[in-house]
Amino acid sequence: MRLAEREENILDFIIRDFIRSAAPVSSGRIVDESSFDLSPATIRNAMLKLDEEGFLEQPHTSAGRIPTDRGYRYFVDNLMEHEIPQKKEREIFEEMQKNFQDSSEDLFENFGKEVSRHLNLFCGFAKFGARLHTDGYGFEEVLKEPEFEDREMLLEFGKLVDNLDLLTSNYFERTRRGNPAVFIGEENPIRSARNFGAVSVRFENGNFGKGVIFSIGPKRMNYERASALLDFALKQFIK
Numbered sequence: 633m634r635l636a637e638r639e640e641n642i643l644d645f646i647i648r649d650f651i652r653s654a655a656p657v658s659s660g661r662i663v664d665e666s667s668f669d670l671s672p673a674t675i676r677n678a679m680l681k682l683d684e685e686g687f688l689e690q691p692h693t694s695a696g697r698i699p700t701d702r703g704y705r706y707f708v709d710n711l712m713e714h715e716i717p718q719k720k721e722r723e724i725f726e727e728m729q730k731n732f733q734d735s736s737e738d739l740f741e742n743f744g745k746e747v748s749r750h751l752n753l754f755c756g757f758a759k760f761g762a763r764l765h766t767d768g769y770g771f772e773e774v775l776k777e778p779e780f781e782d783r784e785m786l787l788e789f790g791k792l793v794d795n796l797d798l799l800t801s802n803y804f805e806r807t808r809r810g811n812p813a814v815f816i817g818e819e820n821p822i823r824s825a826r827n828f829g830a831v832s833v834r835f836e837n838g839n840f841g842k843g844v845i846f847s848i849g850p851k852r853m854n855y856e857r858a859s860a861l862l863d864f865a866l867k868q869f870i871k
Contacts, residue, residue, distance in 0.1 A: 643687055755845070811863070
């Protein structure tokens with residue numbers, strides 16, 4: 633069931649603002665930064681309703697709100713725009729596609745590095761054949777996110793990377809061909825990933841075999857941009 637338009641617009645604003653800033657979003661910020669023709673009291677009441685319905689939560693004693701897993705899922709299912717990547721990003725992957733050879737062992741390495749660099753997320757992949765081959769890129773990039781100032785989050789992410797084979801196998805099994813899959817918090821298939829968010833794409837191709845590529849990072853990750861970039865970039869190489 634869809635939310636009322638007012639609550640939906642406010643949830644959309646809060647999630648997008650939180651993704652950009654990593655700071656809880658207050659009603660005052662919505663008044664100052666949005667184009668909503670709503671009074672401060674109306675915005676506060678709408679935020680309270682979103683709290684009560686489980687879409688937002690108030691971290692610690694902050695006056696601002698952040699999305700819950702349910703809030704992110706509503707955003708992904710109902711509010712996320714499905715667009716192609718920015719022109720500069722498209723040009724990079726289009727150029728890469730022109731220059732690679734089908735037999736190139738460097739293809740997935742270059743692909744993973746570019747995806748992680750543009751998204752500031754960890755990018756992992758697996759190819760399934762006679763043996764499972766997995767790899768990952770962007771560990772340094774994702775650790776720049778403020779969530780990893782928390783030592784427990786840092787250790788948990790390290791444990792996650794140590795279980796890369798298990799993670800990629802699970803993402804492969806739970807991702808359908810054709811469209812990116814989004815995993816938020818508890819939706820992630822293994823316990824060590826359940827404080828994070830991920831977007832994965834699955835491929836099966838005669839030249840490349842079958843496998844999965846994914847980006848993973850804080851639950852605050854930009855699911856919209858990650859979905860667009862992974863989907864576009866993969867289709868440049870695996871038609």
